[in-house]
Amino acid sequence: MSLAGIGVVARQEFRLRIRTGRWRWLLGAWLLVVTGFTGLLYAGLQHTTRTDDGAVMYGGLMLFVLALAALVAPALAAQSVNGDRERGVLAALQVTALGAGDIATGKLVAAWGTSVVFLALTLPDVLWCVAAGGVQLTRLLVTMGVMVLLLGVICAIALALSALLRRTTTSGLLSYLAVFALSIGTLVVFGLVSAATQETRVVHTPVDPNCSIDPGFSPGGCSGTYTESVVRTDRTWWLLAPNPFLILADSAPQTAKQKRGSSTDPLGSMARWVRDQRRGPTSSFTYGSLSSTRNPGAVWPWGLGFDVLLGAGGLWLTTRRLRTPTRKLARGARIA
Amino acid sequence: MTMTETSGRPPGIVAQGVRRTFGSVEAVRSVDFHAQPGEITALVGPNGAGKTTLLLVLATLLVPDAGSVSVAGYDPMTEAGEVRRRLGWAPDVFGLYDNLTAREYLEFFADAYRIPRPRGQQRAAELLALAHLPEYADSPVHVLSRGQKQRLGVVRAMVHDPEVLILDEPASGLDPRSRVDLKEMLREYAESGRTVVVSSHILSDLEELADRVVFIDKGLSVGEHVMSALPTSATSRRTWRLRSLDEPALVAALTRNGYSHSEPTAAGIDVDLADDAAAAALIAGLVNDKVPLVSCAPIGGALEAAYLELTEGRS
Numbered sequence: 259m260s261l262a263g264i265g266v267v268a269r270q271e272f273r274l275r276i277r278t279g280r281w282r283w284l285l286g287a288w289l290l291v292v293t294g295f296t297g298l299l300y301a302g303l304q305h306t307t308r309t310d311d312g313a314v315m316y317g318g319l320m321l322f323v324l325a326l327a328a329l330v331a332p333a334l335a336a337q338s339v340n341g342d343r344e345r346g347v348l349a350a351l352q353v354t355a356l357g358a359g360d361i362a363t364g365k366l367v368a369a370w371g372t373s374v375v376f377l378a379l380t381l382p383d384v385l386w387c388v389a390a391g392g393v394q395l396t397r398l399l400v401t402m403g404v405m406v407l408l409l410g411v412i413c414a415i416a417l418a419l420s421a422l423l424r425r426t427t428t429s430g431l432l433s434y435l436a437v438f439a440l441s442i443g444t445l446v447v448f449g450l451v452s453a454a455t456q457e458t459r460v461v462h463t464p465v466d467p468n469c470s471i472d473p474g475f476s477p478g479g480c481s482g483t484y485t486e487s488v489v490r491t492d493r494t495w496w497l498l499a500p501n502p503f504l505i506l507a508d509s510a511p512q513t514a515k516q517k518r519g520s521s522t523d524p525l526g527s528m529a530r531w532v533r534d535q536r537r538g539p540t541s542s543f544t545y546g547s548l549s550s551t552r553n554p555g556a557v558w559p560w561g562l563g564f565d566v567l568l569g570a571g572g573l574w575l576t577t578r579r580l581r582t583p584t585r586k587l588a589r590g591a592r593i594a
Numbered sequence: 595m596t597m598t599e600t601s602g603r604p605p606g607i608v609a610q611g612v613r614r615t616f617g618s619v620e621a622v623r624s625v626d627f628h629a630q631p632g633e634i635t636a637l638v639g640p641n642g643a644g645k646t647t648l649l650l651v652l653a654t655l656l657v658p659d660a661g662s663v664s665v666a667g668y669d670p671m672t673e674a675g676e677v678r679r680r681l682g683w684a685p686d687v688f689g690l691y692d693n694l695t696a697r698e699y700l701e702f703f704a705d706a707y708r709i710p711r712p713r714g715q716q717r718a719a720e721l722l723a724l725a726h727l728p729e730y731a732d733s734p735v736h737v738l739s740r741g742q743k744q745r746l747g748v749v750r751a752m753v754h755d756p757e758v759l760i761l762d763e764p765a766s767g768l769d770p771r772s773r774v775d776l777k778e779m780l781r782e783y784a785e786s787g788r789t790v791v792v793s794s795h796i797l798s799d800l801e802e803l804a805d806r807v808v809f810i811d812k813g814l815s816v817g818e819h820v821m822s823a824l825p826t827s828a829t830s831r832r833t834w835r836l837r838s839l840d841e842p843a844l845v846a847a848l849t850r851n852g853y854s855h856s857e858p859t860a861a862g863i864d865v866d867l868a869d870d871a872a873a874a875a876l877i878a879g880l881v882n883d884k885v886p887l888v889s890c891a892p893i894g895g896a897l898e899a900a901y902l903e904l905t906e907g908r909s
């Protein structure tokens with residue numbers, strides 16, 4: 259594997275993509291949709307009087323852009339290997355001086371690079387949010403960086419599927435399913451598993467100093483025990499971690515005000531929610547002394563780490579499938 | 595690029611006992627195959643004989659289940675990189691990148707073989723001329739005709755001036771003129787000391803093209819002929835075709851003289867004859883009988899006869 263080899267493949271992929279012609283329309287449509295969305299957000303916020311409109315707009319925009327990108331990115335990579343095989347151009351490439359790693363990485367770079375071009379097209383709208391105020395530079399840089407990484411992961415997963423599966427339609431479909439599994443599947447599984455692991459616990463209520471209940475009337479009196487069922491999300495939070503939207507939200511640096519929770523910024527609310535899940539249940543009888551004061555740990559390093567490993571695994575798998583000479587062929591597949 | 599003298603390594607192709615199966619399909623059961631520098635070696639066999647599979651093994655794309663292979667002195671399995679630097683391969687069916695021009699297509703492969711840019715551009719121009727496509731250099735590949743695409747694919751395999759050139763059915767889809775051009779091109783390439791292997795069904799072409807022919811059938815190598823040593827009609831039994839202005843007279847004369855012959859067709863009447871001497875005797879007799887004979891010639895080439903003999907037993 260070499261930089262030059264990766265460059266040869268990536269440049270070729272870019273050139274072929276650009277030549278197919280539909281790109282100008284696709285990029286135009288993207289720009290239109292994203293700007294339209296930002297405009298609506300802006301208009302909607304005009305009737306409120308807050309100082310961090312920009313942050314709210316920016317959060318909403320980033321979530322929207324990630325959702326759109328999650329639709330585009332799989333399409334960019336999901337046919338790059340089996341499509342070439344179908345067209346009968348892969349084998350000739352495999353006998354050149356290019357190695358399997360060059361081909362796999364070059365294709366990933368091309369797909370990833372294209373999705374980053376889409377992301378770059380949202381910059382005018384991002385600047386609009388910045389102009390509206392309340393978006394600090396670190397937040398902008400970190401969310402953009404995380405977004406770029408997440409796009410790479412999605413492309414790598416789609417690429418691996420295109421290398422593993424013979425038919426382009428199957429790999430396309432499964433790539434979307436994979437993105438769906440990461441973004442919706444994680445939530446569903448988290449919800450179900452958490453519900454299944456509910457437990458009941460006995461709660462000892464402390465004596466209420468202002469108690470005025472007649473002990474003869476209520477058996478426990480002012481102090482007592484009772485049971486409640488709690489959802490131990492502190493044991494299941496990791497199921498949420500790979501969710502790209504939560505990673506994006508949780509990784510965004512927050513201002514002191516956003517940390518206090520006095521902001522309606524969607525990224526901040528999602529971050530608070532997911533960190534609450536990681537902390538798990540707090541006692542319903544907190545007199546300002548229990549775990550609620552414990553600072554809940556961040557979730558995104560785990561999630562992003564996992565996703566990046568997933569992407570790296572995808573690239574590794576693709577390289578392995580492209581390595582020749584081949585011993586095993588997919589059923590019904592011919593090399594040439 | 596100059597030929598690298600690989601001391602102690604066998605040049606050309608040496609394959610022994612190659613075997614390759616796909617699940618339960620024994621595509622190649624046991625094939626011995628040799629090809630020498632300076633020669634054009636043809637791989638001939640019926641559909642499904644395993645030609646393409648064998649060539650894929652030689653071209654570093656498939657691992658053989660058994661057997662030993664050496665291409666340009668290196669093992670395609672363990673030294674694929676070394677082999678690839680010295681090997682050009684064109685598959686029987688291939689695609690071209692539709693949105694590239696012919697020139698870009700060749701230059702891309704020059705890049706893929708890590709040929710420096712200026713040299714690659716020069717090479718692409720040379721190959722376009724060789725393929726008789728210079729006027730299409732800047733048109734998109736998808737406007738080329740099937741035969742033109744085929745020619746482009748063949749010269750593409752020669753981008754890095756490989757020591758060993760393997761072409762899977764290069765003549766399919768080519769018109770007679772292009773075939774002659776291909777023959778000349780390959781002949782010239784082989785004469786510069788390189789090894790050329792072609793697979794084909796078009797026996798009449800191979801007759802003039804190949805120096806040696808290896809027959810394979812049902813995954814086995816079943817025969818090998820040096821073209822110049824193939825039996826000719828001078829000494830071996832062959833079918834001859836006779837045409838006359840007066841067909842009934844010809845039939846009557848043949849029957850009278852005890853020759854078994856085929857039903858008359860528009861093309862003529864076929865007779866099996868032992869050798870050239872027997873043919874001369876037949877012609878003399880017919881002329882003597884005043885049969886107005888127009889032509890008398892053996893049909894099919896020496897290669898076709900050998901091929902038909904080989905595949906005769908098939909159901």
Ligand SMILES: Nc1ncnc2c1ncn2[C@@H]1O[C@H](COP(=O)(O)OP(=O)(O)OP(=O)(O)O)[C@@H](O)[C@H]1O
Pocket residue numbers: 587590591592593616619620621622639640641642643644645646647648686
């Ligand atoms: N990838 C594969 N999977 C399963 N069977 C295969 C595969 N490749 C080839 N075969 C089988 O192996 C046999 C030999 O195929 P091969 O393509 O080598 O034949 P061929 O001699 O090139 O034929 P043709 O003259 O038609 O090109 C055939 O029966 C074919 O069906």
Ligand SMILES: [Mg+2]
Pocket residue numbers: 645646647686762
């Ligand atoms: Mg074949």
